[in-house]
Amino acid sequence: MQTEKVEEEDDAPEEYVALCDFTASGSEQLSFITGDKLLVHNKSSADWWWAELQGVIGYVPASYLRLDGAEEGDDASLEDPWQDDEYFGSYGTLRLHLEMLSDRSRTETYRQVIVSNSASLRDKVVMDLGCGTGIISMFCAQLAKPSMVYAVEASSMAEHTRQLVKQNGCEEVVTVLQGRAEELELPEQVDILVSEWMGNCLLFEFMVESVLLARDRWLRDGGVMWPSSAALALVPCQADSYYTETMAFWERPYGLDFTPLQPLAQQEFFTKPKFSHLIDPEDCLCAPCDVICLNMYTVQVRDLEEMTGEFQFCVEKPGIFHGFTAWFTVQFESLEMGGATVELNTGPNSDPTHWKQTLFMLDRPIQVYAGDSIHGNIVLRRNPVWRRHMTVALHWTINSNTDDSQANISLHYTSIFI
Numbered sequence: 001m002q003t004e005k006v007e008e009e010d011d012a013p014e015e016y017v018a019l020c021d022f023t024a025s026g027s028e029q030l031s032f033i034t035g036d037k038l039l040v041h042n043k044s045s046a047d048w049w050w051a052e053l054q055g056v057i058g059y060v061p062a063s064y065l066r067l068d069g070a071e072e073g074d075d076a077s078l079e080d081p082w083q084d085d086e087y088f089g090s091y092g093t094l095r096l097h098l099e100m101l102s103d104r105s106r107t108e109t110y111r112q113v114i115v116s117n118s119a120s121l122r123d124k125v126v127m128d129l130g131c132g133t134g135i136i137s138m139f140c141a142q143l144a145k146p147s148m149v150y151a152v153e154a155s156s157m158a159e160h161t162r163q164l165v166k167q168n169g170c171e172e173v174v175t176v177l178q179g180r181a182e183e184l185e186l187p188e189q190v191d192i193l194v195s196e197w198m199g200n201c202l203l204f205e206f207m208v209e210s211v212l213l214a215r216d217r218w219l220r221d222g223g224v225m226w227p228s229s230a231a232l233a234l235v236p237c238q239a240d241s242y243y244t245e246t247m248a249f250w251e252r253p254y255g256l257d258f259t260p261l262q263p264l265a266q267q268e269f270f271t272k273p274k275f276s277h278l279i280d281p282e283d284c285l286c287a288p289c290d291v292i293c294l295n296m297y298t299v300q301v302r303d304l305e306e307m308t309g310e311f312q313f314c315v316e317k318p319g320i321f322h323g324f325t326a327w328f329t330v331q332f333e334s335l336e337m338g339g340a341t342v343e344l345n346t347g348p349n350s351d352p353t354h355w356k357q358t359l360f361m362l363d364r365p366i367q368v369y370a371g372d373s374i375h376g377n378i379v380l381r382r383n384p385v386w387r388r389h390m391t392v393a394l395h396w397t398i399n400s401n402t403d404d405s406q407a408n409i410s411l412h413y414t415s416i417f418i
């Protein structure tokens with residue numbers, strides 16, 4: 001979920017202080033370290049500002065900066081870092097719940113998990129964290145016989161969820177509790193903590209932090225986490241249609257030459273992820289790989305600050321390397337020893353979901369050939385200020401040994417996406 005914060009352009013440059021380090025990923029960006037004082041000349045967009053540091057000018061990520069002189073906790077300058085009013089406000093209306101409930105792949109997977117574990121769910125105590133309309137809790141009550149389901153929901157949807165639980169005859173088993181899961185009191189520990197917490201690129205929204213805090217506080221020893229594990233998958237890909245729409249478009253619109261706008265287009269369209277991208281399996285230049293894996297029993301909140309995954313791809317067919325596409329999978333282990341694990345896969349070879357996939361475009365496309373190696377790493381760095389956001393940095397090198405013009409030349413790139 002992205003929230004645009006657009007501020008008015010000011011004439012006199014304002015002094016901002018850097019809240020954390022930033023490494024530029026292109027000549028037009030400006031690196032800085034925590035504590036640097038930057039002069040902001042132009043807030044050209046919500047995410048990137050034109051600033052100066054010791055006489056050098058460049059683009060800087062706005063969310064890394066705080067107005068100089070505004071102290072930590074100075075609520076005039078710093079809103080709620082979790083943006084809870086906006087976040088839970090959006091979940092208090094039906095739009096997002098309609099989108100999630102309409103996602104059959106997502107919702108049927110959770111139903112499949114309940115059905116295939118119905119026998120073992122008997123007499124168990126379940127917590128449904130972030131229950132929304134209560135669909136998962138009502139699946140538990142209708143398809144199995146748990147002794148209690150605590151359906152926890154922080155938004156105002158909770159009062160409607162109570163009505164739905166009653167309407168569907170589940171009030172004996174399902175208790176709706178309104179509040180943030182990590183703050184409210186449960187009357188007892190739970191045997192199963194089930195939640196649908198995944199955001200774009202798996203972690204956006206960072207609802208997962210609430211799930212881990214609730215795990216540490218309410219899941220009894222030996223209790224089960226659903227999902228039990230999660231993985232972020234990545235693949236180098238073509239994205240010809242997106243490239244044509246956003247970059248090639250400026251070459252000859254209506255017979256005119258608009259190419260001077262192409263650097264602006266690169267900055268505007270290729271320096272942040274394209275969410276809700278639907279990648280055609282044919283556009284994958286090779287098999288994907290899991291770059292980040294979460295064990296939901298052992299991962300700690302502090303691990304979420306910065307997660308790094310290595311990758312090594314071998315291009316399987318000639319094509320244009322436009323960028324990387326990411327998606328996630330989550331696994332639900334069986335309550336029965338040796339029982340089958342259920343998986344929700346949001347990738348291009350599975351049924352589409354409302355998350356679709358996320359596309360990270362390179363600054364410029366690169367011709368690649370079968371046998372070329374694309375290796376490097378991905379770094380998910382949680383935003384130090386806005387706690388539901390993160391940056392994604394992709395560092396990679398291409399070794400091409402077929403195209404004689406680039407024989408064994410290593411092209412090294414870094415892209416930072418807000």
Ligand SMILES: NC(=[NH2+])NCCC[C@H]1O[C@@H](n2cnc3c(N)ncnc32)[C@H](O)[C@@H]1O
Binds near residue numbers: 088130154180198
């Ligand atoms: N998969 C997602 N990206 N979002 C789908 C689940 C989000 C639901 O969980 C609720 N929710 C999110 N965080 C919390 C929390 N800490 N405590 C209680 N409810 C929550 C939120 O209000 C919404 O109804």
